Each structure stands twice: as C-alpha cells, then as structure tokens.
Amino acid sequence: MFLKLLTLLIRTRFSRSYLIIITLVFVYSILAIWMGLASSLFIPKYYLGFIFLIFLVPSTYMGGMSINEADRDFLFTSAIRNRDLIPTFYLAQALASSLIFLSATFVYLLLLIGNPLYLVSGIISVICMALLPISMSLNMAGKSPMIKIPVCIIETLWILSSFFGYGFGPISFLNGGTASLLSMQVILAVTVSTTAFAFISINAESLPFRFYSFSSRNSNNFSRSQTFTGIGRNKAILKLNFMQVDFTSRVSSVGNIRVSVNRVSVYRLFFVMCIFAAAYFAVSFFYIREDGFQLFIATSYISWFLIMAMSSGTLSKERAWLSLSAMSIESYMRLLMISKILQALFVSLPFAVVSALLDFSGILSFSVPILFLFVVPSFAGINFIITLLRKPYQVLQEDILPSIYNSSQFMTVPISLFMLFFIFLVMIFPITFLFIIPAALIIILASMYNKPYWQNSIYRWVEMGYV
Amino acid sequence: MQYFLKVFILIMINKGMEFTKAEFPFQAQMPLSFRNVSKSYGKNVAVKGLNIEIKNGEKVALLGENGAGKSTTLKIISGLMRPDAGYVRIYGQLPSSLSAKQHIGYLPEDPSPYLNLSVRENLEYIGAIRQTRNLETRVDDLIYHLQLKNYEKQKPLSLSRGNKQKLCLALSIIHEPSFCVMDEPLNYLDIPTQEIIFQYFESMNSSFIISTHILSIARRLTERIIIISSGTKIWDGKLAELEEMERTGKSMENVVSELMKNVP
Incomplete structure (x- = not known):
C-alpha cells in the first residue's frame, strides 16, 4: 500500500521539469559560492544559516503537509490507515522540499572535503537540516500560535547561535574542529527526536483532517477597510x-x-x-x-x-x-x-x-x-x-x-x-x-x-x- | 467616402480583416457579430467556424455538452481570448477595445471576487474601474436587490458559495452593461435566489448571451437557443421552435439531446 501510494503521489505531483529545477538550483548554489563567497568559511555560514532559517521557521509556523482538495475528498475517505498514508506524504514532501534544500546547500560540503570526519558530520548535518522542517511541520499541524511562536523563536535563536561561536548551532559544523562534531550530534538528536514525535502522532485518526483544516484556513488578509467611491x-x-x-x-x-x-x-x-x-x-x-x-x-x-x-x-x-x-x-x-x-x-x-x-x-x-x-x-x-x-x-x-x-x-x-x-x-x-x-x-x-x-x-x- | 472605402476594402481583401472602428452603421447597433470564428488549443479544436449574430435586446442561450466550446466562445466575446480566425465585433468594435468593454458585462464560469476586499469594497473597486456613474447609489441598489445587505462588510471567504456567486453577478453588471456575457450565471444559487436573478435580468434592458447546460434556465431566461457541439453550431432557433418539437411527444431534454447526438 505504501509503495502504491508513493507511486500515486509521485505521478500526480511531480513534473519532469522538477528534476531540471533541482539541477538549476545546484548550479545556482555553485555560482553563489563562486561569486567571491568561497574564499572563507565565513559567508557560506551565513548563507546556509539564512537558507535553513527560511526553510525551518515558516514550516514550523505554518505546519501541515501538502494536501489538496482531491486528497481530502478521495484519499482521506478511502480505507487507508494513517500509518500508510502519512509516511507517504512525508516522503513526498521530502522529495519536494528536501531535495531542493540539499541541492542548494550540498555545495558547502566542498569546503570540508579535506577532512573525512568533518565531511561526514557535514553530510549528516545537511541531511538533518533538509528533513527537520518537514518533521517540525508535521508536529505543528493544527497547533495554536501560542505554541508555534515560541518554537519559532527557539529555532531562530538556535540558528543564530552558530554565528556567535556556540558549537551546538546547526551551522557550526562548518567551523571544523570539535564544533563540527558537536553541531552534528545536536542536530541529529533534534531531527531524530522530532521525527519520532511526528511519527508517533501519525496514529492519531484526526491527523489528516487537521492537516486539511489548517491548510484551508482563511488567508492572512489585511483588513483595512477601503473606499473607492469618488476616485478615478x-x-x-x-x-x-x-x-x-x-x-x-x-x-x-x-x-x-x-x-x-x-x-x-x-x-x-x-x-x-x-x-x-x-x-x-x-x-x-x-x-x-x-x-x-x-x-x-x-x-x-x-x-x-x-x-x-x-x-x-x-x-x-x-x-x-x-x-x-x-x-x-x-x-x-x-x-x-x-x-x-x-x-x-x-x-x-x-x-x-x-x-x-x-x-x-x-x-x-x-x-x-x-x-x-x-x-x-x-x-x-x-x-x-x-x-x-x-x-x-x-x-x-x-x-x-x-x-x-x-x-x-x-x-x-x-x-x-x-x-x-x-x-x-x-x-x-x-x-x-x-x-x-x-x-x-x-x-x-x-x-x-x-x-x-x-x-x-x-x-x-x-x-x-x-x- | 470613408464608408465606401471601407466597404470596398472589406469586400476586396478579406472579411476577417480587423478595423478598429465600426464598419457598418447596422453593425454598430448589433451587440454581437461572430462570424466564422475558430479557436484551437494546440491540437484540440474548441471552436470551429462558429457564427452567431445577436440583435439589440435579444436574449440567447448557448447550450452544449461539456467541452462543446461554450466557455471559449464567451471568452472570445469578452475580449479575454483572441480567436485563431474569424471576425468578432461588439457593437461594431473589436472585443479588446475599450468601447466594447464598456458595453460588456462578463461573468466567467467559476468566478472569484477580490478575496481581501469586503462585498461593498469589491463593488466600489470594480465600479471605480468601470467608471460607473453614481457609484454609491448603484452599489446600494445592487446590494439591496441581490440581498447582500447582511454581508456587505464581510470578506468573500466567509460567504457561502451562493452569496459569492451573487456578488460576482453584481460585479459583472455594476456598470449596467448593454450586453451581458454570462457563463453559467445561476451556478450555486438556490431556487428563491434564482427567481430574484431572473427578475433582475428581466428588468435590465440588455442583450444577453448565457451559456448553460440546464435547459430550464435557458427556457426561463432566453427566447433564442443556440446548440453547439464540438465547437460547431448544430441548431439555432427560437425557443418556441423547440417547444413545437416538444409537442411530438418527447420532452425538451430529449429533443435537445437528440439534436446534440445528430451532429453531422
């Protein structure tokens, strides 16, 4: 069932051009480094931090998974267990956003290529950084802003801590030395525990509907009242x-x-x-x-x-x-x-x-x-x-x-x-x-x-x- | 002299040639001249050599099965789509011209208003773009007649689908168009609201072309019916003629269905 669902999701959601885009993003990241940024570890650190920030914080705040009306009407009403359904969505999401993240950021690992130990810790860190936003979004589906906002603040501080010399920050692996290993261990622990929590919540029967109810909420439209009478x-x-x-x-x-x-x-x-x-x-x-x-x-x-x-x-x-x-x-x-x-x-x-x-x-x-x-x-x-x-x-x-x-x-x-x-x-x-x-x-x-x-x-x- | 010159050019060169001004005085009086129009999406032919003429004050229903080319026809008429071939004029003007747009009130099949503006703001905004005279009075009038008073400060997202459709109808006619081009205008509306819309349309002194696949709506709103299939006109006549055929013992649905099946 899992494989059937995955095939269905891939067929119905991914176009061939998607792979081309991933390649383009990879080229983009190489060019970003090439444009004078690769001379030290300094800029990549900030650049990678920023990319991680814009993947992680919005995912946490928005919560949920990519689910459309057809999923709600036909997939969620089918006799499919959540334990089959949700991991498939998770994987589809990983294909969608994690690959883009990896292609955009993997180039930074070139900077660690001289040291196999740092390189391995870098690879693990980047993979964790790609998966963590998805796990967080799964955990935060349907949660109130009172929970989500503090989590977003903690995440931001965690990412920023990398820039102030703390070894446990997610980007600190680029520093090399013990910070590289500490950073990898912290992000690995965070990703594994977050993903485990996310998969525990999969058994909750209401989860798919919580995804949908959140995704279909009203837009954050500004509500300033305006008048257009008397103007051209x-x-x-x-x-x-x-x-x-x-x-x-x-x-x-x-x-x-x-x-x-x-x-x-x-x-x-x-x-x-x-x-x-x-x-x-x-x-x-x-x-x-x-x-x-x-x-x-x-x-x-x-x-x-x-x-x-x-x-x-x-x-x-x-x-x-x-x-x-x-x-x-x-x-x-x-x-x-x-x-x-x-x-x-x-x-x-x-x-x-x-x-x-x-x-x-x-x-x-x-x-x-x-x-x-x-x-x-x-x-x-x-x-x-x-x-x-x-x-x-x-x-x-x-x-x-x-x-x-x-x-x-x-x-x-x-x-x-x-x-x-x-x-x-x-x-x-x-x-x-x-x-x-x-x-x-x-x-x-x-x-x-x-x-x-x-x-x-x-x-x-x-x-x-x-x- | 200019008139004869244009007639000469039209005859000698190509009847599909485009002029920006009205070619003939009688055409300028006609809401729609739609001649030999064709439109394809890649290999799919949506409209094929279609001819429709609508006279002033005439109300026409465009019937056809799903994918017959009704919506494409209406988009071409409203100036949002350009035909591959053929001749389209609204009161003698190109559909994309400003003067033609001033005449037309277009409602697409699945319309959506501005979601961040309230019901009243939507009407005021489009009224301003349409340069509607006495805008405030006109907005009040539409809100009253379409029974939107209780929702005027609400945003469309909080409206029911039916009320959203009423708002879209109001938006399409805010400038009191002389030619209404409407694609399934009564979608999502309950029967009492449909009755209100029927009465409102009847009170308007406008020409209509309404696309629908519901025969009762065509019967109630229009006096002439055009049936199209695969982008081609297969029947064009008065409603009374269809009713005449109905007397042979078949229901009108059967009559129309047979007409659609008997496509050459």
Whole structure:
C-alpha cells in the first residue's frame, strides 16, 4: 500500500521539469559560492544559516503537509490507515522540499572535503537540516500560535547561535574542529527526536483532517477597510495594488511546503521594516560594530529584498476576469507594474535611511543601501515583465497547500540569480549603478508602452486557464 | 467616402480583416457579430467556424455538452481570448477595445471576487474601474436587490458559495452593461435566489448571451437557443421552435439531446 501510494503521489505531483529545477538550483548554489563567497568559511555560514532559517521557521509556523482538495475528498475517505498514508506524504514532501534544500546547500560540503570526519558530520548535518522542517511541520499541524511562536523563536535563536561561536548551532559544523562534531550530534538528536514525535502522532485518526483544516484556513488578509467611491480608475488600481502586498508563491520558490495567498498591507510591512531598521541602527550604533554582524544584516537584507522584488510577479487569480475585462489590458498592466515598483521603493526606504545615517555617523554599515532604493524597484519592474512572459505565479486553489511541483514554481531561481549578480555588481562597483539603473529604466519604459506584449501575455494566460 | 472605402476594402481583401472602428452603421447597433470564428488549443479544436449574430435586446442561450466550446466562445466575446480566425465585433468594435468593454458585462464560469476586499469594497473597486456613474447609489441598489445587505462588510471567504456567486453577478453588471456575457450565471444559487436573478435580468434592458447546460434556465431566461457541439453550431432557433418539437411527444431534454447526438 505504501509503495502504491508513493507511486500515486509521485505521478500526480511531480513534473519532469522538477528534476531540471533541482539541477538549476545546484548550479545556482555553485555560482553563489563562486561569486567571491568561497574564499572563507565565513559567508557560506551565513548563507546556509539564512537558507535553513527560511526553510525551518515558516514550516514550523505554518505546519501541515501538502494536501489538496482531491486528497481530502478521495484519499482521506478511502480505507487507508494513517500509518500508510502519512509516511507517504512525508516522503513526498521530502522529495519536494528536501531535495531542493540539499541541492542548494550540498555545495558547502566542498569546503570540508579535506577532512573525512568533518565531511561526514557535514553530510549528516545537511541531511538533518533538509528533513527537520518537514518533521517540525508535521508536529505543528493544527497547533495554536501560542505554541508555534515560541518554537519559532527557539529555532531562530538556535540558528543564530552558530554565528556567535556556540558549537551546538546547526551551522557550526562548518567551523571544523570539535564544533563540527558537536553541531552534528545536536542536530541529529533534534531531527531524530522530532521525527519520532511526528511519527508517533501519525496514529492519531484526526491527523489528516487537521492537516486539511489548517491548510484551508482563511488567508492572512489585511483588513483595512477601503473606499473607492469618488476616485478615478487609475487611482483605484494604484490604491489597491500599492496597499496590498501579495505574499504568494514565495516560499514555494525555495521548495518549501506552503503556498497560499497572504495579502499584507504595505503600511504594516513598512512599519515592520521601520522596527527592524531601528533595531539595526541601535545595535550598530551602541553595541556591535563587527564585520560579521554587518555581513549577516547585508545577507538578510539582500535576501529579503530579492524576495520583495521578485514578488512583483505574483498576481492573484481573481483579478483577471474583473479588471482585464473592464479596461484595456495594457493600461491595467502598466498601472499594476507601477504600483509594484512603488511598493518595493516604499518598503526599501527605512533601511536605506538608517544605513545613510550610519554612514554619516562614521559607523560601518553595509554597502550602498541607498543604491538599493533604485535597484530593488527597478528589478521589481523587470521581474514583473519577465515573469509575465510565461505566466504570473498563481494559486489555483486559494489557501490550499499546493501539491504539484513543477518548473513554474521555481521560476524565481534563475531570475534571482541574475538579480543577485547585478546587486553584487552594484555593491562591489557602485559606479555600475550609473549603467544598470538607466538600462533597467529603459527596459521598463519600453515594455510599459509595448501594447502587443501585454496583450499577447494576457491572451496566453487565459488560454492556460488563468481566467 | 470613408464608408465606401471601407466597404470596398472589406469586400476586396478579406472579411476577417480587423478595423478598429465600426464598419457598418447596422453593425454598430448589433451587440454581437461572430462570424466564422475558430479557436484551437494546440491540437484540440474548441471552436470551429462558429457564427452567431445577436440583435439589440435579444436574449440567447448557448447550450452544449461539456467541452462543446461554450466557455471559449464567451471568452472570445469578452475580449479575454483572441480567436485563431474569424471576425468578432461588439457593437461594431473589436472585443479588446475599450468601447466594447464598456458595453460588456462578463461573468466567467467559476468566478472569484477580490478575496481581501469586503462585498461593498469589491463593488466600489470594480465600479471605480468601470467608471460607473453614481457609484454609491448603484452599489446600494445592487446590494439591496441581490440581498447582500447582511454581508456587505464581510470578506468573500466567509460567504457561502451562493452569496459569492451573487456578488460576482453584481460585479459583472455594476456598470449596467448593454450586453451581458454570462457563463453559467445561476451556478450555486438556490431556487428563491434564482427567481430574484431572473427578475433582475428581466428588468435590465440588455442583450444577453448565457451559456448553460440546464435547459430550464435557458427556457426561463432566453427566447433564442443556440446548440453547439464540438465547437460547431448544430441548431439555432427560437425557443418556441423547440417547444413545437416538444409537442411530438418527447420532452425538451430529449429533443435537445437528440439534436446534440445528430451532429453531422
């Protein structure tokens, strides 16, 4: 039964392109190292820490497994025992997200290749890091936020501890020495115990339904009430699309478990960014002026804005029939792109201001964040254009965990590679800013007024089932 | 002079050639001219040489089995899809043109409103995009007539499927369209609500093309029926003609079913 189910899941969920994507991610990770990061163990440590963080914490907070309506209606109502059903889902999930994680991170083990003992501990650690998010998500299915939030905080502190010289942190294996073995033992113990707990809970009859009930909950939609009376068409579109940030498909771009539409108010996001920026300023100004801290902030900052810029390609399904049948396609798309660019610009502001203040105060801060004020929105626009060449990221079943793994989910990977390249270029050679931004603006403006481009894109989406 | 020139070009070159302006005065009065339209998805032919003309104020039902090409036809009419071949005009204009879109009220088969906006916000937003006059009054009117008053501050996710469908219907007609293009508009609606919708549609002075596979809905809402199968028109006539055939002792369902089976 287990093998039959596994075959079914693989057949119905994984496309051939998925393997190609894994290869691409592997190439991406090699290039990330190659782009000046492999010279020491320092950067990989932060990079790996960040990747692990974005796999583990969202998995823990979201909980559950990739289960869709068909699973609920036909698989869960079949006479299959949980002990057959859930391990199959676990394995399918491991194929979905762990392989991506492994392909993205295994390259770091090259750094340990000189010492077989460290290498083995590194391999075990990375495999544990790939599996732990799945076990945690299984354990946290249906749990209240009061339990999940403290667990997420503990996980974050655990990961961060690697950067402060503690040997038991999950990334400390890269340090070599006794820390490498201690780190491996800790993560192995944590993964084994978490997985054991997860498999004990498999016998609970309600578990599959807890997965589903959680996965089908309402989106975290922002609830600011708005009025659109008395304003013109363009202002209405800009107002809605500027204020609403669609957090869709982003986690899927790194192979994580959940894709749902979480619409967040841009003001709320701005407020959160202000808090982070203020905290960064306070810590840099009063406490830590070390390169390590600045580099950690820089990595997180770049990664965050990479996600922010790439999110511009996210459009929710429900807009198409209403907006596109109400006005000219090119005007709507133009306004949508402008609002996405403005959104990226607005959210970039707090860190840019704080970094400028730190620079003026003569305190070390990470490079050229003000330039990012232009780079990030420009790439938000370009990403919007590029993603529409194929299809915008789309959630076919609103608020359902996606269970199909195909190439379009991972479109962000090659695009992010290009973006990373240009961002590093601007960081290392600020003068390139003078060429990159005008080039980006020319591309954006040329596309903006390219009527056939938008029309053809929309017609293609409609044929692909977008409306 | 310009008129004769256009007629000449149309005759001499190709009847499928596209003009952005209305070609003929009589066409400008017609909600829909749909001639020799074909559309394929790869190797699958969805619509094949289909012809439909709808006159002002006419209410037409598009019947057909699953996969007959009904939804594709409506998407082409609403300007969301481009045909591979053929000639489509809405009041003499290209379906993708702004003036055609101002006339059309389109409702797809499985519509979804903006999930993060409340019922009222949805109506206000689309009303603003549609540049609806007296928007506030129009929103109040729709909320009242479609009995959405108790839900106006709720988000669509908390609505029942039927109420969500009512909201989508309201969104598609907020600008008081003169030509309604609707794909299964009464899906998910209970019988009393269907009655409300029937009455509301009857009160509208608009032309309709409604896709359905439920004969009773076609009977109630429209006066002319077009049956399509495999993307081709197999029957086009007045409802009364079908009713005439029904008198031969067969039910209307049987009559329609036989028509669908007898595809050449």
